[in-house]
Amino acid sequence: MSGAEESVFDVYRDRVERPLYRLFTEYGTREWRWLVLGMTANVIARAASLLPPVVLGAAIDSAFDGDAPYSLPLIPASLLPTAAPDPVQFRFSAAVIVGAFVVTAVLTWVYGVAANNFAHSVMHAVRTDSYAKMQDLDMWFFDDKQTGEVMSVLNNDATNLERFLDDALQNSVRIGVMLLGIGVVLFLENAQLAFLTLVAVPAMVGFTYWFMKAVEPRYAAQREAVADLNTRLENALGGIQLVKTSGTEEYETGRVRRTSHAYYRKTLAMLRLNYIYRPGMELLAGVSFAVTFVVGGLWLIDGTAPGPLTGELSSGAFVTFILLSQRFVTPLSEVSNIVSQYENAKASCERVFGLQDIPRRVTDEPGAIELDDVDGAVEYDDVSFRYAQGDPDAAGGDADGGHPVPDSANLILDGIDFSVEPGETVALVGPTGAGKSTLLKLLLRLYDVDEGAVRIDGHDVREVTARSLRRSIGYVSQDTVLFDGTVAENIRYGRFDVDVARGDGGDGDDEVHEDIVEAAEAAEAHEFITNLPDGYGTGIGERGVKLSGGQRQRLSIARTVLQDPDILVLDEATSAVDTETEMLIQRSLDRLAADRTTFLIAHRLSTVKDADEILVLEGGEVVERGGHEELLEADGLYAKLWGVQAGEIESLPEEFVERARRRQAETVLSTEDGE
Template sequence: MGTAADDEESVFEEYRDRVDAPLRRLFREYGTPELHWLVGGMIANVFARATSLVPPIVLGVAIDAVFLDRAGYDLLFLPDRFVPGTDAAQFWLSVTLIVGSFLATAVFTWIYGVAANNFAHRVMHAVRVESFEKMQSLDMWFFDGKQTGEVMSVLNNDATNLERFLDNALQNSVRLGVMVLGIALVLFTENPQLAALTLVAVPLMVGFTWWFMRAVEPRYTDQRESVGNLNTRLENALGGMQLVKTSGTESYETDRVRDASFSYFRDTMAVLKLNYVYRPGMELFAGLAFATTFLVGGLWLTTGTAPGPLTGTLSAGQFVTFLFLTQRFTAPLAEVSNIVDSYQNAKASSERVFGLQDVPRRITDGDGDVTLTDPVGRVSYDDVTFGYEDGDPGAPTTADDGDAAWADGGVAAAAGDAAGPDESAEEDPVIDGVDFVAEPGETVAFVGPTGAGKSTLVKLLLRLYDVDEGAIRIDGHDVREIETASLRSSLGYVSQDTFLFDGSVADNVRYGRFDADREAVVAACEAAEADEFVRNLPDGYDTRIGERGVKLSGGQRQRLSIARTVLQDPEILILDEATSAVDTETELLIQRSLDRLAADRTTFVIAHRLSTIKDADRILVLEDGRIVERGGHEELLTADGLYAKLWGVQAGEIESLPSAFLEQARERRAETLSDDD
């Protein structure tokens, strides 16, 4: 049984379908700067293929002139004045030309290989880097629920397919063209009638190739899609291995991987079935061309008379040249299937690469960029309204706001009941008319049930999304007018979901402040209550902590995250349930470091436990995206509203929210919706 995500369209499908002539675009945008490598490789390839045709020609002339003594030593590319007069000298000349042609072929092939690989790898280096850079610039709606495995497939597998095409198939296409044209020229020069008979298979092979390309293209597209889906499924399963094991759902995940793998198998077989028709077919056409040449030429020589409508004579040397060159002609034509394979694969991959690159950005720096210089830290939300658009792939609904369960002992469930069911939640704004001001140095806390909009409020401040109505201002500047890098460098964000890179402790703490010295890193860790445990690690600050910091506990990871923010020294601080996933003792340590960090800064706190924010300068209680209560801790307790009831639940004074209060909450919400109408 698949998930809803399994049934969604590909992340890039809409934009991929809009890509026009993807391979032409690849050459235009990325190949042009490296064109000198391509041209050099092409020229060397032409010379390599041309010199490889010399031995059969020399051999044919030598047979007739030296061994059979039935013709003069007449080579197309050698002036008569360079031809010696004796058979022995002509023999040694033939040997020299054959050996020289092999040496020349080897040299030009080496030059072609170096140039072709330089072109291919330089182009794909640029494609990978620019695609990754573009991916990083995309808005958060792109990453909300997106399939990381598919993105990895584009940056890795699809880029590799393009690299193989540029490295092998492109140059092989040139080699094929040179070989076919060169061989055709030589054969028509030797004997036009037999040449026409030998080459009659070429138009048949061209038509067969055209049919194959039209038939296989959609199958390659499906195959690339299934590769992305399989990568996504594997990445999700491996990333959530702890959940899988603790839930005992190994068989369920195996079934999902089996389904994705079978889809890939099915789509791959659909491609291979056509290949099994095309490749033998091309080899059959090429083989028939060789067999026809051998049959007609053999009869011509053995009978001494041109068979059928053919006229003239055919020498033994010419016949040998025809056989050698037809065999040379057969092999490249039989390889057309590999070139077509690579072309179709590269076309599908380039569509996906440019599909990623064409995903639009919504969060962009305005024309009048404002740079924050030593901001005072006054933050105002002016009648802010925001909702995730239905067209945003993966945009969370109000029930998936990023707010974690914010209370113990069933409080989240009770608060959810208070909000009541809302089947039209996706159509309602997540933030609705929020208006408040945080003065410099104040601490403002957001509390409310899951899905109330708390995390969304701070994401709007970080400008991970843009407001639909109203404005958010820092020191009077609309955040949409502030240079994005300047804005985010002034904000420090400590999330409940701590992310650490695979590297040393010191490298993770200085992430974003890469020029910080060891003393600054240690001071930041001391401020975050992390120095003691770091020094007890095997290599101290140089200890590698593994991917996502797997070698550390949750509390240790959280304290390193706080240390990283301390080192950043932001003017405005955002604490998004920073102690929600740790034990009480660790929470006390972390809370102490957070209090130290928040001193004299404008601070926004999303509360998990209400006891951690009772000393905030102002507490804003959110429900359904609106501020329903505001004030200090004692003031809100005196008001005996939602905050007071939830405080009572967490303090153990009441076991749960009373049904009468829940009913009042439902009525209050219904009245609010009615007023909106």
């Protein structure tokens, strides 16, 4: 991805340093008890698993052949049976071997439980912290970030980390203990033969280093391909109705096929290195075993040390070498799996912390006050605003929370200046892209102004807590958002102090909390709700797919009614309903807006003609203001728009059309809802 195409997420992901170290310091330390328990049990279990071959070798030389005194590495002779041959030595050997297997089994179970608790606890913390961070990010992040990639971080990447902590980490310890333990035992048994057995280790280390360097960028590319595939699938499934009504199933299948094939190619590019590394490691480990077998076998058969080697080699020692060198092969062949999991986890870790490191601009200032007892006076004081895009360190921003704005960004709003008295209704009208929705998002502080100030009751919205600010404002947009759940649960969303039901019963209408019913009645929704199969307890499906557009909009309005805000924002609130339903909803909205400051955005000018003041926006500026009749008399843009909608003129004059085209060509990409 080129620098010009990089998103904010990509920039911060590339800046993450020592991601796995950070994972342990920030998350692993929270669960250190499980980690220590698992590691300790793992070490002891692996050490115990090395005892049987060593004891078997001692038994062969002493208890069976009677050629040598019974001895074990690092164990004082006073603790061992010394008479040879002696049934006591055999029984002792058998007891140690059985005991070693029991200890290995029990402690393997302990470290498995501990490792799983550690890994899943960390994964849970990473996922929930990343989601909380994502929820906390400013809207400019979501303007630039695709949902599928964020889902990939929360799901795929968190799962990769769990696998690494559960499997790769514990296996690394197991292999480390096995290799160190085997090396120590072999050197204690016969240092010369041990040197030949372990001579391949430096080559394996160098081979592994090469593999890690070569495979790292390929794992990062694969993770990006996963995110792209998730995004493509999410978009295709989210727009399934459009796909079907457009007959474009084959086209969408082709797009998914191409994205999936890109993932396939990048996965194969990573696997090709594994196809070289894994057989190579097995070959080196096999050579090590073969050298041990050939040299040790000749030494034992001839009775003299071959070549430059000196000393003697007993049958028991040779058996120990054969058994342990075979165990030496398997761990080394598993290193490739660990390296793969390590690189995969590293790439995922960079994405997780890249998300978590993205700064916020819209934050509560130190000493921010709670906005209580709102009267509803609103003032826009010479407000200008640009949408954020590009590198956070570009002009207008900084890495510590600045607003990413490139030099080429054009103003979306320029010099907006007006005030609203408590209880007044102000309508915003104008062409698509004029800045109407953006203007009101600044009131909600979804973005911060670049210049000027927005005030409520004399308080700059940047000087009050965002939570209290947004609690005082009810927002109904043209894009209705509902969650999978019941009708009642969606109406009371945000007012969790209101129980869904009055009593202990189910979700029947007679048990629904009266406040929810009253809100639905005020939004002209109660009648259609009671006709649903389970009334207020009816499940509406993901995004409310089981309801019509008008029904979804009325639930959204009911939710705002229940919120009982001090200031009301209606962004094309009746755009998804028919004329008859619009009349009913408009009546309820009039009641709702009667005693509170209301902002109304509408392209259908008949819904705004009774507003106390109408602001006409064009090109991010207020070009006209006044009442309905006053604006008609002025014969400006509003009058022309009214004439077109009323059928008095067929179309806008060419000067307005050309000006709109020019403005659209100059405007940078924005995310205004419906504009």
